[in-house]
Amino acid sequence: MSINKNPIAITVLAALLTGVLSGCVVSRDPITGEKKRYGYSWAEEVAIGQEADGQIITQYGMYEDAALTAYVDSLGQALVSVSHLRRPGAEPEWLDTEFHFRILDSPVVNAFALPGGYIYVTRGLLAYVDNEAQLAVILGHEIGHVAARHTSQRAKNQILGQAALIVGAVGGQLLIGGRTAETVLNYGGIGTQLLFLSYSRDHETQSDELGVEYASFAGYDASEGAGFFESLKRLNDQSGREIPPFLLTHPDPGQREIHIKEEARIYADPEHPMRVNRTWYLGRIDELVFGENPRQGYVYEDRFVHPDLGFQFDVPAGFSVTNQPSQLVLLSEDGRAAARLMIDQDNTTAESAASVFKRRQGMTVIDSGVAVAGLLRVHFIVADTKVEGSEAIRFRIQFFEFGGNVYSFLGFTERADFAAYDFILRPMMDSFRALTDYSLLNVAADRLMIQRAPGGSEFMSLTTASTSRSLSAEGLAILNQLNTTDTLPQGRLYKLLSTGDAVR
Structure with missing residues (x-):
């Protein structure tokens, strides 16, 4: 959990993007020039990307390295300049579309694109890339998704909410295997995981080919991209956990390696060697943060500690912890109780946060008031609510101020289980306190x-x-x-x- 403060959920994206949908439209395919039916107009695709971009940044957090971000953006813009969207005969709206390249503060090896020119790579991916030519192929692949309008094509063929399409774009990731659903957005359920694997094999293969083409046209040795996909295959093999075949829409990394080498031969010119730029690239990623960043919080012994925000609290035995930039989620071993800690950005005091929350519709307040938990003054609410498709839920939420922020700590179970689990959840919430251990505060x-x-x-x-x-x-x-x-x-x-x- 970092200082990004708004939670993101699939329903939030759906709500934000309501009103952008339209019926099928007929327009030119930027790749082939042929007329095709799409789910959205180009202007609508750009609007979807603009709306979702802020939510993606909130969910993942941006990697704070201005020089590295400028480098990735510069390379990305060079690739856009040789793409189908900038070639003679391109529609004015394609030529006018700005592309944005972001580095997300995530250890997951991932890259994805949103319609309308929003491209994301994680610091986890940059760590496993070995040279600039490989990165050019990866960025070219994601530019290919945008240029080929794959999200809009999918919208034409499937009746899905826009949030699902955005999640599908996010799930159009390079590393498929192991902890995909867990590490990307941590939304459980087979239905949601299927949305993560939304692009068809044909779409992925076309984007691989476009990635090779754009990288080659920009002067890079695109055959180098094969080495990156070989690394993905080795990572999958090392994890020992694979996505079932019926869930896979991405080509196997090993097959992609072969296909990329074959495609790169089309553009090879022995008389004009193409760039690899390995030394230059490695110089750009020297001192890049690798893996989970403990500065943003981690479990130490029986506590969750957050060095940057300066707090700690006790984690009950058997509870799993999922640490996201926007929130911290805890789940009991039996799955019957959960808790969520987040920063409330909409209120400046705990009292006002509790007051606003208490006025929400759809809940019955059982108890509320002010209490003291350690050195903190907390405003608490115990209430019942009903979630569609489930039993009645009872929850306790506590609002308090710490370190210049207003926090909300929510614990909930089915109403029938609340009495038993409140003996676990409330002490956890009440244990929130300052982190004072110097060695933990200074973890690197x-x-x-x-x-x-x-x-x-x-x-x-x-x-x-x-x-x-x-x-x-x-x-x-x-x-x-x-x-x-x-x-x-x-x-x-x-x-x-x-x-x-x-x-x-």
């Missing part, structure tokens, strides 16, 4: 450390210089697109991890 994130190899060094022998133990030797090899037995020539750059953390 793992960061990439770019090193030069001495001549004839086996990679395995170089991994001992990594001061972090969050990756095994094999994990570091995958990070470098190497095998542990590979010998590095003198002066070759490679990635290790460093950290100043002595606690975790």
Whole structure:
């Protein structure tokens, strides 16, 4: 949980985008030039992207590195300039559409596009990319989704809410396997997970081909993209957890590797070698935060601690913790009780937050008042509400002020279970307090450390210089697109991890 303060939910996106929908429209396909039916006009696609962009940023958080962001944007704009949207004969509305490239503060290896020119890569993805040519293929792939209007094509073929389409775009991610549903938005349920895997295989294959084309036209050796997809395959294999075949819409990473090499041969010109720019790229990602950032909160022993916001609270035994930029969610082992902690950005005092909340429709207040929890003065409400398709819900919500912010801490169960679980949830809420342990307050994130190899060094022998133990030797090899037995020539750059953390 970082200082991004608004929660995001699929229903929020649906509400925000209400009114943008229209019937099917007929317009030119930017790739083929042929007339096609689409779910939206181009102007509507741009509006959808504009509306959803802020919500995506709130959900994930932006990675705060102005130089790296400018670099990714510069590369992205160069690729847009050679895309179908900027070629002779392009429609004026395509030419006028601005593209926006964002780096999201997420360790998940992911890239996705929203219609209308909004492209996102995570810092997790940038860590696993080995050179600029690979990044060009990835960004070109996402530009391809926008140029080919894949979201609008999907809207024509499926009757789905716009929120589902946005989630589908987010789910059009490069890393499919392992903890996809858990690590992207943490919305459970097979139906939602299916939305994450929304683009068809044909769409993904076309975007792969466009990614190779755009990267090649921009002067990059697009065959390098195959190495990135090989790393994805190794990451999938290492996780030991795979998405069932019936859920997969992305081509297998191994097959993508082969296809990308084949496509790149079309544009290869032996007389004019294309760029890779490995040294330049690695210099840009030196000191990039890697993995989960403990500065934004983590579980330590039986507590959740947040160094940046300076608080801690006790986590009940058996409760899982999901830490998102906009909220912190806890779930009991049996799934019958849950809690959520977030910052209330709409109110300046706990009293006003409680007063506003109490006036909400659709709930019956059982108890409310002011209490003292540790050193905090809390305004609490206990109420019943009804969620469609479930039993009556009873919840306790506490509002309090800490560190210049107004927090809300919500715990809820089915009404029949509330008495039993309130004995667990309320002490957890009441345990919220300042974090004072110096070693926990000063915990540091793992960061990439770019090193030069001495001549004839086996990679395995170089991994001992990594001061972090969050990756095994094999994990570091995958990070470098190497095998542990590979010998590095003198002066070759490679990635290790460093950290100043002595606690975790």
